[in-house]
Amino acid sequence: MQQLIKSLLEHKKLLFTAAICYTAVLLYLSLGNISNIPRPKFQLADKVWHFIAYCGLASLWGLAFFAIKKHNLTKTIIIICIAAIVFGIIVEFLQGSLTSYRTFDFFDALANTLGVIVAVPILLFINHKYRDKI
Template structure:
């Protein structure tokens, strides 16, 4: 297990979830909580699907449950950051 690889997965999915949140909130005008929920679900499901497909469709790559865990933790970081930001914004 490459620790650097897991950090990359973590950071990539932090960014991915944030981009999905911005898309749902700013483009589709969903309410903040719903946008955050959809962003988290889409990102986590995407990460799982990609890992499964790597194991099933390729011979040069394999599925890695630790990649899914790193991806999910990155998504949760986005959820925490956006949630705290929204709390601060709403209180002002």
């Protein structure tokens, strides 16, 4: 795992490309009609997926920015978190206004936000462990 993270941090363009693609796929899945895609059927499964997706979103953007050697850790994490949370809220509003098959769900936005918040200690750990190796 350490080699993978170190390798990723050495490839700035790859990380930014991955973050952009992940964001685009997340937007597509959030606004598209995915009712025919098989998903686990357990209580709160949707919220778990939202949590994981937004934890991944914030973590991936954090890695992309950490690959840039000069960054202010606190400022970077705050900006990433605010951007990811705002993105999630906007997507929820778009679901309610642009689609007929999706609706705004406050609890989805909450799950997104919690996922972003959980990404913070992950980003702090990665920055602490790998900052001297990139």
